[in-house]
Amino acid sequence: MLRIEGLTAEVEGKQILKGIDLEVPAGEIHAIMGPNGSGKSTLSYVLSGREGYEITGGSVTFDGRDLLAMEPEERAATGLFLAFQYPVELPGVGNALFLRTALNAVRRARGEPELDAMQFLKVARERLKALQIQEDMLKRGVNVGFSGGEKKRNEVLQMALLQPRMAILDETDSGLDIDALKIVSDGVNAQRGPGFSALVITHYQRLLDYIVPDRVHVLMGGRIVQSGGPELAKQLEETGYASVQAAA
Amino acid sequence: MTAHPIGAAGFLHRFDGLRARLPGARLPWIQALREQAADAFRVQGFPTRRVEAWKYTDLRQVADAGFDEALSAVDSAPALPPAHGGARVVFVDGRSRPDLSTVDGLPYAVESLAAALEAQEGRLGSLARPAEQPMAALNTMLFEDGLVVTVPAGVAGGVLDLVSLGSASERPEAFHPRHLIRLEAGASLTLIETATGPEDARYLHNPVFEIEVGFGATLTHARIQQEAPRAFQLATVYARVEKGGTYDNFTLNAGAKLVRNEIHTLLAGPAATCHMNGAQLLRDGQHADTTTVLDHAAPDCASRQTYKTVLMGKSRGVFQGRIHVHQVAQRTDGYQMNQALLLSPEAEIDSKPQLEIYADDVKCSHGATVGEIDADQLFYLRARGIPEARARAMLVEAFLTEAVEGVQDETARAALGAAVTGWWEAVA
Ligand SMILES: Nc1ncnc2c1ncn2[C@@H]1O[C@H](COP(=O)(O)OP(=O)(O)OP(=O)(O)O)[C@@H](O)[C@H]1O
Numbered sequence A: 001m002l003r004i005e006g007l008t009a010e011v012e013g014k015q016i017l018k019g020i021d022l023e024v025p026a027g028e029i030h031a032i033m034g035p036n037g038s039g040k041s042t043l044s045y046v047l048s049g050r051e052g053y054e055i056t057g058g059s060v061t062f063d064g065r066d067l068l069a070m071e072p073e074e075r076a077a078t079g080l081f082l083a084f085q086y087p088v089e090l091p092g093v094g095n096a097l098f099l100r101t102a103l104n105a106v107r108r109a110r111g112e113p114e115l116d117a118m119q120f121l122k123v124a125r126e127r128l129k130a131l132q133i134q135e136d137m138l139k140r141g142v143n144v145g146f147s148g149g150e151k152k153r154n155e156v157l158q159m160a161l162l163q164p165r166m167a168i169l170d171e172t173d174s175g176l177d178i179d180a181l182k183i184v185s186d187g188v189n190a191q192r193g194p195g196f197s198a199l200v201i202t203h204y205q206r207l208l209d210y211i212v213p214d215r216v217h218v219l220m221g222g223r224i225v226q227s228g229g230p231e232l233a234k235q236l237e238e239t240g241y242a243s244v245q246a247a248a
Numbered sequence B: 001m002t003a004h005p006i007g008a009a010g011f012l013h014r015f016d017g018l019r020a021r022l023p024g025a026r027l028p029w030i031q032a033l034r035e036q037a038a039d040a041f042r043v044q045g046f047p048t049r050r051v052e053a054w055k056y057t058d059l060r061q062v063a064d065a066g067f068d069e070a071l072s073a074v075d076s077a078p079a080l081p082p083a084h085g086g087a088r089v090v091f092v093d094g095r096s097r098p099d100l101s102t103v104d105g106l107p108y109a110v111e112s113l114a115a116a117l118e119a120q121e122g123r124l125g126s127l128a129r130p131a132e133q134p135m136a137a138l139n140t141m142l143f144e145d146g147l148v149v150t151v152p153a154g155v156a157g158g159v160l161d162l163v164s165l166g167s168a169s170e171r172p173e174a175f176h177p178r179h180l181i182r183l184e185a186g187a188s189l190t191l192i193e194t195a196t197g198p199e200d201a202r203y204l205h206n207p208v209f210e211i212e213v214g215f216g217a218t219l220t221h222a223r224i225q226q227e228a229p230r231a232f233q234l235a236t237v238y239a240r241v242e243k244g245g246t247y248d249n250f251t252l253n254a255g256a257k258l259v260r261n262e263i264h265t266l267l268a269g270p271a272a273t274c275h276m277n278g279a280q281l282l283r284d285g286q287h288a289d290t291t292t293v294l295d296h297a298a299p300d301c302a303s304r305q306t307y308k309t310v311l312m313g314k315s316r317g318v319f320q321g322r323i324h325v326h327q328v329a330q331r332t333d334g335y336q337m338n339q340a341l342l343l344s345p346e347a348e349i350d351s352k353p354q355l356e357i358y359a360d361d362v363k364c365s366h367g368a369t370v371g372e373i374d375a376d377q378l379f380y381l382r383a384r385g386i387p388e389a390r391a392r393a394m395l396v397e398a399f400l401t402e403a404v405e406g407v408q409d410e411t412a413r414a415a416l417g418a419a420v421t422g423w424w425e426a427v428a
């Protein structure tokens, strides 16, 4: 599904990604862990097409197609989704209008009929309920005045609506209370199946108790330095990254 | 045919010719006002950019247009913009058109200035300062008509539409309506002004408003400027707000080749409030200038000003905002913000805030932001599958929506919102 080979990238002349090799097959959930500043968010931005990164080498294919050649909206339309580590506030853009516009853009790209306001509301209400989000959140400006946890839930709501085939969750667990962590994890697990893959970026083993990954990768200094099964996350929790560094 | 003098001389020449025929020619007090104004205009002429208050707006293209007074036969049934309530007063080329107006059964008086002129002694000219504002001098010299509204104490006046239509004619025309709005104690009114004209019309609309908001009264004044693309509007608004009164002005500049929206507000009584907000939506070749002068002359007053400008192509926006907090005006709460969104590298915005504070217990802030569409916001929308053009449109709309959302009165807010959306749909 997603294949990253030898990916190197720079930000403002500084090399951040130093040769990433990673493959996420269809239906699998992989976790990425790694110290602050190791390049996890940079990787997720590069994959979703944010400006400001210079790709200096390597390739990324999504279902065999060259992902890096696509505009951000094309990537989203073909089924890639990034849950932002820091969701962006959009004052003056109503959340309902935003969600409906996004959903219809993606539906149009998939050749599905667009939803009118009533049809959208029906779909949105179901998702809100599953994620235990208050309905008045639809009326507010996108992420404006949302608490940290509300922003993260709003990201997962968007994922649930857009139904991507590949989701990158960048520290979606940070800032969530214990109950919310469970609800959000259930939301991700509900998507699980042969047509859904995910890259879950996290600092905490706890999330991986709820969303059990098929593989765990350690990203350090712009490279994947170790990969393993779910037990790798538990081991890191105990020994920290120093042990990995020694091994690498 | 004689050559038409242009510039200030042209208008003074016409004043000489029309003097005896202008409304109120037999009323000595009117005559005196007009002569004084003519003297002031003779001295000042059209201000050049050397005059501080006109530093960013060059009136040469207006001065040189060679205007006639509006003498053309008026269109019997011009197209009217949508009405927002029941009551509507229509002016065509600055002259009142009772045949197009609906003012029956209102709980307050609506008159045409031409008809009610005699009774306006002491009221007309009480706020305008022709000696200082040359465009007000021009207006005083040549006004023919206008709207006179008096809402008696305690009366809720509801919504009144004021429609100004310019018409197309061979030579560009100039008209200078003088509007007098008075709200007595505890009265309220929502005045929604729409100024427009046919696509090919060239004219100068030079209105002056004298607005008195009485004790505890509330006036919502929405000005929707959608003049013809080649027309000019130079508007000067004078408002005086008494104790506990509220003046809520929102000016939308969407049309005209060049527009000046100049507002002088005097917070004369304690605990008075004024909002001077607005949006300027500029396409290639347009110039819009909003200039506000706010006097906090009593304690415990609050003022809010937020102006937002969207600039496309080679357009130019100007905001000058002066706040003068007098020594007596303790506990003043003032806020001023000017934000511009540049959608083109050729567009230009000038911003000049000016705070003069003579009281010591004052909360007064101002700020200005100029920017392009935020890259992070744009990426967030695109990362959700929204195509770039649509994402940009959403962000511009959001910028403008925020401006309009501050308007308290629901009808005025809806009217302004529709005008903003209409503009954006036409350009996007
Ligand atoms: N625009 C930028 N300009 C300069 N340096 C940048 C820029 N963006 C990212 N970096 C640097 O790139 C490195 C990787 O940042 P990144 O955000 O990818 O880390 P991360 O692994 O997501 O960290 P965290 O766990 O704290 O979220 C950091 O050293 C960061 O300072």
Ligand SMILES: [Mg+2]
Pocket (backbone or CB within 6 Å): A040, A041, A042, A085, A170
């Ligand atoms: Mg990060």
